[in-house]
Amino acid sequence: MEPRSATSHRALVPWQGLLLAASLLTSWTPPTAAQVTIESVPFYAAEGGDVLLLAKNLPENNRVYKWFKGDRSESTKEIASYVVETSTATHGPAYSNRETIYHNGSLLFKNLTLQDSGVYTLHIIKEDYLSVEAFGQFRVLRPVSSMISKSTGNLSRTL
Numbered sequence: 001m002e003p004r005s006a007t008s009h010r011a012l013v014p015w016q017g018l019l020l021a022a023s024l025l026t027s028w029t030p031p032t033a034a035q036v037t038i039e040s041v042p043f044y045a046a047e048g049g050d051v052l053l054l055a056k057n058l059p060e061n062n063r064v065y066k067w068f069k070g071d072r073s074e075s076t077k078e079i080a081s082y083v084v085e086t087s088t089a090t091h092g093p094a095y096s097n098r099e100t101i102y103h104n105g106s107l108l109f110k111n112l113t114l115q116d117s118g119v120y121t122l123h124i125i126k127e128d129y130l131s132v133e134a135f136g137q138f139r140v141l142r143p144v145s146s147m148i149s150k151s152t153g154n155l156s157r158t159l
């Protein structure tokens with residue numbers, strides 16, 4: 001009795017191993033599945049208009065959000081940061097009086113200039129003090145109506 005149960009027990013081990021491996025494979029979702037993304041609303045914004053850089057799929061319980069102009073978290077390019085615990089926003093060297101950083105990590109630009117076009121970096125410091133970065137971009141265009149009125153002005157002149 002004893003040897004038989006020992007044998008069947010040993011025979012079960014690989015099975016259990018396989019089941020465990022299978023359940024790990026099916027329940028393990030890679031961290032990239034919840035990657036932070038930045039959506040620009042709208043992507044093509046008008047000069048003088050607004051654009052919202054919406055931070056999506058954020059990790060939970062973040063400590064700090066920092067926004068930078070450009071594709072790197074370079075301190076001289078910091079626009080603003082937000083400390084979640086104290087609900088405080090601080091302006092950085094690249095702040096231009098037209099940006100608002102929100103509690104949820106999103107950034108609003110107002111009164112856009114053509115020079116605002118480009119890439120922006122969101123740097124998130126998580127609860128465990130590890131960091132995550134995400135990138136967003138948008139383009140600022142001169143309103144079409146002013147281009148039309150200018151060209152028709154010159155068009156009627158040449159005609």
Ligand SMILES: *[C@@H]1O[C@H](CO)[C@@H](O)[C@H](O)[C@H]1NC(C)=O
Nearest residue numbers: 054055056102103104105106
């Ligand atoms: C973050 O907050 C801003 C301002 O309240 C809001 O417009 C925006 O939709 C929020 N973002 C998300 C992803 O909920």
Ligand SMILES: *[C@@H]1O[C@H](CO)[C@@H](O)[C@H](O)[C@H]1NC(C)=O
Nearest residue numbers: 047048098110111112113114
């Ligand atoms: C928007 O910016 C332009 C210069 O880019 C400035 O002349 C104008 O006063 C600003 N408007 C507002 C409402 O801040």
Ligand SMILES: *[C@H]1O[C@H](CO)[C@@H](O)[C@H](O)[C@H]1NC(C)=O
Nearest residue numbers: 149150151152153154155157
């Ligand atoms: C039209 O073109 C002329 C030169 O040909 C220029 O002086 C003028 O400023 C232009 N007008 C507009 C509205 O762009």
